[in-house]
Amino acid sequence: MxxxxxxxxxxxxxxxxxxxxxxxxxRVIRSGxxxxxxTLTSGKSITIAAGDSIVVPEHGTADLMNTATELAVxxxxxIPSTVAPLVNTGITLESxxxxxxxxxxxxxxxxxxTTLAPGASLxxxxxxxxxxxxxxxxxxxxxxxxxxxxxxxxxxxxEPLRAYVLAITFDAALP
Numbered sequence: 001m002x003x004x005x006x007x008x009x010x011x012x013x014x015x016x017x018x019x020x021x022x023x024x025x026x027r028v029i030r031s032g033x034x035x036x037x038x039t040l041t042s043g044k045s046i047t048i049a050a051g052d053s054i055v056v057p058e059h060g061t062a063d064l065m066n067t068a069t070e071l072a073v074x075x076x077x078x079i080p081s082t083v084a085p086l087v088n089t090g091i092t093l094e095s096x097x098x099x100x101x102x103x104x105x106x107x108x109x110x111x112x113x114t115t116l117a118p119g120a121s122l123x124x125x126x127x128x129x130x131x132x133x134x135x136x137x138x139x140x141x142x143x144x145x146x147x148x149x150x151x152x153x154x155x156x157x158x159e160p161l162r163a164y165v166l167a168i169t170f171d172a173a174l175p
Contacts (some may be wrong), residue, residue, distance in 0.1 A: 006056040006078065008064070009111055010048050013072030015064050018045040022060035029053040053077070077109050077166065108169040113137065115162050116155040122165070124150035130169045137162040 017040065019026050025039035031051025040046055040054075040062075048054060056062050066072045116122065125132045132151025136142055144161055146154040155161040 006060075006062075006076075007053065007109060009053045009075040009077055010050050011073040011075055012050050013066065013070050014047055014049040014068055015072050015074070016045055016047050016067055017054055018063045018065070019043065019056075020061040020063065022057060022062070024057040024060070026057065026060060026062055027053075027055040029055070075111070075164075075166075077111065078107070106171065108167075110167040110169075112165045113162060114165055115160050116153065117160055118155055118158045121154040122152060124148060124152035125167070126150065127169075129171050130167055133166045133168075135164050137164060 017026070017028070019040050019042050022040075022042050025041050028038040028040055028046055028048060029052065030036055030038065031049075038046070054062070064074070114122070122134075134145065134147050134151060134153050136145045141157075141161060144155060144157040144159075145163060146156050148154070151165075151167075153163060153165075
């Protein structure tokens with residue numbers, strides 16, 4: 001994948017990432033462990049597992065490979081609209097946004113998983129520089145999730161509802 005920027009999160013399974021060419025290092029953000037963030041330079045490979053993320057910089061080229069027998073599920077957090085989605089029979093790609101959202105640097109991405117009790121709600125976001133996108137963990141529960149304007153969510157059923165919540169903040173302060 002060679003493009004302006006890719007940010008991906010492994011939701012299930014594991015992938016091998018091999019960097020072919022990267023003018024800047026590929027960022028590997030681990031979900032746990034001693035090293036929260038690693039960098040990967042051209043010619044290097046690494047395995048990432050559920051909860052880990054990668055950010056491939058502008059004009060970088062990297063391969064994602066599922067070498068295990070189990071299916072891997074990857075969330076496309078940021079992918080340029082001019083790039084076709086990655087295709088691989090061992091990797092299922094999911095997009096939480098579901099469409100094109102024009103973004104500009106600098107960005108902060110926050111992906112969380114929440115569980116709402118029956119009848120409980122998440123309020124909307126009242127910030128002009130933040131967009132929130134929500135998707136139930138179980139796609140069959142989409143009708144149970146009442147998703148409103150500005151990223152609000154209400155659980156309309158009598159069972160708890162688990163959902164992914166992606167917040168994208170534009171013009172975010174850089175660390």
